[in-house]
Amino acid sequence: MTSPPDDDTAPQRRGYRKGAERRAQILDQVIRMVAEQGVDASSLRSVAESLGITHAALRHYFPSRDELLLAVYHEHEVREQGAPDRVKSAVGDMRDSAVRNRAVPGLVQLYTTLSADAVQEGHPATREFVRERFTGLRAELAESIASDQAAGRIRPDLDAVDLASLCIAASDGLQVQWLLDPDAVDGERVLRLLERLVPPVD
């Protein structure tokens, strides 16, 4: 059942829609800037300049740099969710991310920045976001690991949550090593090694 738009609220709704479109436009641009030039390109000043809007207009949508960075990372993750090769297996998932991330070192750098901010004082929203992200990701991967264990694809004697923590940690740590030394460290190959360790022993 669809109802006709309520004339009383239509202008306000158009305002909301316009605001949402503007916000999406800004995120689009910042994702592109960060992917190409890294986190340093994402100061509120340079973002406003590249969009041809005022600093004040940008702050209307994103009151602080932390909030902008979190929104950018969240939007990037939402888009990643639609990647066709997602959720095959716990380790395989991390490995697929490593492959996709090769194309967007700036967004990997952004993730590293958010993690470091999260463990410092003075970034409560970032801490909350990263903490919740780990909690959710651990639960999601642990569930997928438990299915793999039930199906005989992963050793049944491994704690599913601990193995989930290990996969996430390995993936995060490898990204830093790869960013600093892409010729020496191939995250995808190292995660393939981890993948070879977890099946049951015949």
Added chain:
Amino acid sequence: MTSPPDDDTAPQRRGYRKGAERRAQILDQVIRMVAEQGVDASSLRSVAESLGITHAALRHYFPSRDELLLAVYHEHEVREQGAPDRVKSAVGDMRDSAVRNRAVPGLVQLYTTLSADAVQEGHPATREFVRERFTGLRAELAESIASDQAAGRIRPDLDAVDLASLCIAASDGLQVQWLLDPDAVDGERVLRLLERLVPPVD
């Protein structure tokens, strides 16, 4: 053979020694401050204040905050080298670090800060330090893994350098998860899980 001090250079030497002592004193104090209160306690201003010296005097020894943080981390690592339980096995080593690090979350936080700075523009000395640290650590662990493989303690079909990268990455990534959620993530236990995966299959 010991020679008597050269009278011509003695005053200068005393100057060097006094400078080195002062520098060590500063590092001592900052390691304590960071271990107790985290990286935020380590602004040049608050360090100078707590030592009762001027900002200028502090900058004589450590011209920038990056240099101070690097020196603090390096000094902490040098002290760790003397830990009695060091270098038993590649994964075991990481696991022992995880146990010791529980007591010094501020220094773990410092390590996370240095890693994040390293992958950004604008911190060339930090990038160089962290990059070299990874290169050295990978080589050292790979050697220890190769010995374990020769002795039949680790599966011979695993690439020693890739496994070294994996151990370091897991350890680094787990520290972040642990800092954010110490009740949910026990780095030492997760690394024990990794340790159980690497021995040869009978």
